[in-house]
Amino acid sequence: MTGRPAAVAAFGKVIANELVSSAFHRLDVVLDVPFAFLPGQFVMINEPGPRAWTFSRPFSILAGDGDTVALLYRVVGRGTAALAALGPGSPVSVLGPLGEPFPAPAEGQVTVLLGGGVGLPPVFAWWRRWGQPGDAACFGARHAGEVPWGLLGDTWRVSVDDPAGLAAGHRAASGVVTSLVADDAELPDGPRVVTLACGPWPLLRAAAALARRRGWRCWVSLEEHMGCGYGVCKGCVVRVADGGHERNATCCQDGPVFDAERLPGLVGSDLPTCGDGPTGAKGGCA
Amino acid sequence: MKRPDWWRSDATAPFRLGPRMLPGRVWTASGCFGYGLAAHDFTAADCASPYAGLGAVVTKTVTPLPREGNPMPRLVETPCGALNSIGLENVGFDAFLTTVLPELEARGVPTIVSLAATTPEDFGPMVRRLHDAASGFRHWHGVELNLSCPNVAEGGHDFGSSPATVARCVAAARADLPDRALLAKLTPNTADIAQLAVAARDAGVDAVSAINTVVGLDVDLRTGQPYLPRRFGGYSGAAILPIALAKVDQIVRGTGVPVVGVGGIATVEDALKFFALGAVAVQVGTAQMRDPFAAARVAAALGQWSSS
Numbered sequence: 001m002t003g004r005p006a007a008v009a010a011f012g013k014v015i016a017n018e019l020v021s022s023a024f025h026r027l028d029v030v031l032d033v034p035f036a037f038l039p040g041q042f043v044m045i046n047e048p049g050p051r052a053w054t055f056s057r058p059f060s061i062l063a064g065d066g067d068t069v070a071l072l073y074r075v076v077g078r079g080t081a082a083l084a085a086l087g088p089g090s091p092v093s094v095l096g097p098l099g100e101p102f103p104a105p106a107e108g109q110v111t112v113l114l115g116g117g118v119g120l121p122p123v124f125a126w127w128r129r130w131g132q133p134g135d136a137a138c139f140g141a142r143h144a145g146e147v148p149w150g151l152l153g154d155t156w157r158v159s160v161d162d163p164a165g166l167a168a169g170h171r172a173a174s175g176v177v178t179s180l181v182a183d184d185a186e187l188p189d190g191p192r193v194v195t196l197a198c199g200p201w202p203l204l205r206a207a208a209a210l211a212r213r214r215g216w217r218c219w220v221s222l223e224e225h226m227g228c229g230y231g232v233c234k235g236c237v238v239r240v241a242d243g244g245h246e247r248n249a250t251c252c253q254d255g256p257v258f259d260a261e262r263l264p265g266l267v268g269s270d271l272p273t274c275g276d277g278p279t280g281a282k283g284g285c286a
Numbered sequence: 287m288k289r290p291d292w293w294r295s296d297a298t299a300p301f302r303l304g305p306r307m308l309p310g311r312v313w314t315a316s317g318c319f320g321y322g323l324a325a326h327d328f329t330a331a332d333c334a335s336p337y338a339g340l341g342a343v344v345t346k347t348v349t350p351l352p353r354e355g356n357p358m359p360r361l362v363e364t365p366c367g368a369l370n371s372i373g374l375e376n377v378g379f380d381a382f383l384t385t386v387l388p389e390l391e392a393r394g395v396p397t398i399v400s401l402a403a404t405t406p407e408d409f410g411p412m413v414r415r416l417h418d419a420a421s422g423f424r425h426w427h428g429v430e431l432n433l434s435c436p437n438v439a440e441g442g443h444d445f446g447s448s449p450a451t452v453a454r455c456v457a458a459a460r461a462d463l464p465d466r467a468l469l470a471k472l473t474p475n476t477a478d479i480a481q482l483a484v485a486a487r488d489a490g491v492d493a494v495s496a497i498n499t500v501v502g503l504d505v506d507l508r509t510g511q512p513y514l515p516r517r518f519g520g521y522s523g524a525a526i527l528p529i530a531l532a533k534v535d536q537i538v539r540g541t542g543v544p545v546v547g548v549g550g551i552a553t554v555e556d557a558l559k560f561f562a563l564g565a566v567a568v569q570v571g572t573a574q575m576r577d578p579f580a581a582a583r584v585a586a587a588l589g590q591w592s593s594s
Contacts (some may be wrong), residue, residue: 009330009579033331046576055361056576074490078365093577227368228362228575229330232346234319234375235361246429248375250355253324286313 007098007230008035011048012088015068017083022145024118025084026062027071029092034066036097038104040124040196040221040257043069043096044229046082053079056095058226058252060198062121063128069094072083074118082223098229100257102126102219109194110187111135112216114177114207116199117146122221122257123196124151131155136187140177140203144170157181178206190215197221197260208260218260224251239265287555289591292562296592298339298585303467303544303566304492306427309396310341312557312585315548316400316432316471316572317372321345321386325578326393336578337395339585341567344495345386347400347432350408362504362513367523367550368572369502371514374402379412380548383419391423396473398467402432403446406454414462421465428467430453431491434475434498446478447476460490469546471495472533474526479533493544493566497530523572526550530532531559538564553582554587 012029020026027045044056057079059071075084086092102122105111113135115125120139128138140159141147144166147158157180158172166172173180175201187193193214197207198221211218227235231253240249240262249255260266297311314322318371322343337343355375364368377386381397384389390397403409405466413429420426421496433446446452457469470486472479474497485492499520506513530549547560552573560568570581577583 006327006329007325007578009333009577010326011331033329052576054363054366054572054576084288094314095578175345224361225361227370228578230578231362232578233320233370233575234355234372235370236344236376237355237358237360251480 004038004041004101005036005097007096008164009173010094012069012092012094014086014092016089016094017086019070020151020253023074023141024146024148025073025075026148026151027073027083027086027096027102028068029069029070029094031094036066037061037064037069037125039129040102040122041097041099042256043071043094043098044226044227045071046093047082047086048091048093052093053082055060055227056093056229058229058260059121060121060221060256061125063125068246069096072118072121095229099252100255102221102257103194105130105132105194110192112138112181112187112193112195114195114197114199114203115159116140116203117142118178119197119199119203119221119223122147122198126196136181136184137175138180139181140199144172147172176206177203178210182210187214193217198223204260205266208263208266210261219257220260220263220266221256222251222258224256226252228252235271238263262268288510290558293591295561296589297557297561298589298592301566305465306467308341308427308467308567309584311339311561312567312588313342313344313398313546313567314340314574314581315346315569316430317346318574319343319578319581320383322390322395322397323393325388328578330579332583333579333586336582337494338397338420338582339589340581342396342398342427343390344398344430344569345369345390345400345509346376347374347402347413348376348379348382349374349402350379350412352376352381357515359513359515364441364504364521364523364525366523367521369514369519369521370499371516371519373516379415381494383415383445385425387420387426391420391425394425396401397426397427398430398469399426400430400432400471401459403455406451406458409455410458410462413459417462417466425532426466428469428492429463430469430471430495431459432471432498434471434473446470446473446482449481449579452482453485453489456486456489456491471498473498474529474533475501481573483537483543483545484541486511487541487543493546494537495546495548495569497526497533497549500526500529508563518550522550524550526554527556527559531563534565535563551584554584557584557588
């Protein structure tokens with residue numbers, strides 16, 4: 001929790017709000033109060049004034065240069081539908097940066113980045129800030145049309161559940177995103193490799209299982225329903241292991257990034273999935 | 287907005303509430319701003335701090351022992367409000383007294399401590415220990431008894447819907463709170479809220495806070511089941527503002543008991559409606575969850591009229 005930048009309650013104006021694939025929108029906002037962020041942090045977005053939703057919506061930060069912030073989202077509910085309708089110049093309120101970021105790289109670290117669907121932003125932001133040539137940046141989607149090819153460029157490995165419709169010049173493996181690195185012999189076994197993952201629960205579970213098998217460290221960014229985003233409402237608790245016991249932690253303030261080994265729920269069976277609830281879910285799922 | 291002709295007060299000036307001077311009349315409501323510490327370093331272009339001009343932060347409710355609260359999901363957004371079923375998750379009275387309250391004092395946060403218990407007699411020891419440990423604190427101004435959280439039922443009945451139980455709770459707390467303000471937060475889920483207010487006043491409160499959340503339920507059409515595992519939740523936000531105004535009016539006109547108005551306040555216009563009905567102060571609740579500066583913005587809007 002130390003070293004996080006203080007949050008700003010900023011007002012922004014939409015610069016651009018466009019589809020970057022068949023499923024994902026990219027929202028770019030210019031801020032009245034600039035702020036720096038750390039990869040893995042998120043913002044709470046709302047419409048200012050009487051049109052405000054009761055709860056703001058959480059979105060991981062995809063990119064930002066201080067004066068602007070960029071988000072990625074999929075339309076899955078009332079909030080994101082309203083968001084998709086905002087044109088350039090529309091006002092938005094932006095509270096952020098919030099939450100615990102992914103750890104910065106240690107000396108000699110090799111990093112495996114695993115982003116699934118709208119879980120791409122936090123790992124994308126980490127890769128942009130700290131990525132090295134030996135790292136493995138991987139993105140998984142349901143089908144080729146969902147992939148934001150322009151954003152990922154040539155360095156990202158891509159997997160899709162259904163490879164039908166893959167355009168010429170685009171390369172994607174068939175299967176889940178973890179399969180892109182599961183048996184990659186160039187990645188050493190052991191804790192020098194650190195996995196950073198964000199996406200739906202099955203992806204996080206697969207990432208944690210793979211990391212265990214190969215002795216890698218694993219950090220996951222959770223998507224959870226949130227009310228406030230800054231730790232006051234206790235509406236987004238997750239169970240974490242703490243010295244042989246379990247306790248509640250807030251996804252918004254103690255997380256959203258957690259050490260996978262501290263999340264008993266990652267190896268459980270009854271897990272929520274992205275966007276299955278009535279409120280926002282970080283990553284753009286509301 | 288412009289100052290209405292009828293509004294002559296300064297809501298950001300100190301005012302007396304029972305034995306205590308409070309710094310202002312705009313407060314944050316319990317459960318909507320944590321313990322009042324999470325936003326201490328937040329900034330905004332148009333507001334000095336989330337605490338600027340606030341008369342009090344009413345803390346998240348504290349219980350004698352720590353509580354883990356209810357299972358997830360705990361929140362449901364509706365078009366004009368929200369249902370919550372947090373279940374009074376809190377650190378417990380011991381941790382609050384030894385770590386949270388001293389930090390609030392050190393940061394100069396004007397504080398009203400919200401307390402809940404499962405029996406009326408449990409309030410006495412908590413208030414006594416507060417008084418003993420914090421009697422020298424300058425920024426601890428009082429106690430609000432949470433008698434109406436609908437998520438913690440006693441014998442299937444809402445804890446605070448019986449005037450006799452309300453009176454026992456208040457009497458137990460008042461006995462050991464001679465020099466701080468004592469408030470009781472009342473439930474709207476009752477036929478006659480004025481009766482509860484009278485019981486609270488006769489037992490010794492300086493004001494009642496009205497209202498707590500309204501019992502509500504929402505159904506997930508994909509499953510045909512309520513969204514919340516415990517079925518019911520506490521309904522709050524913009525939708526309950528007219529309900530809160532009606533309850534405040536019933537208390538003020540029917541009994542004359544001093545009222546702190548709470549329920550659906552997000553703007554200075556909302557707050558003024560409560561003051562127009564005679565509320566002595568107001569609390570900003572659910573709006574604080576989307577904007578940590580919501581109450582401070584209301585206070586700033588009211589405060590600018592004091593110098594104009």
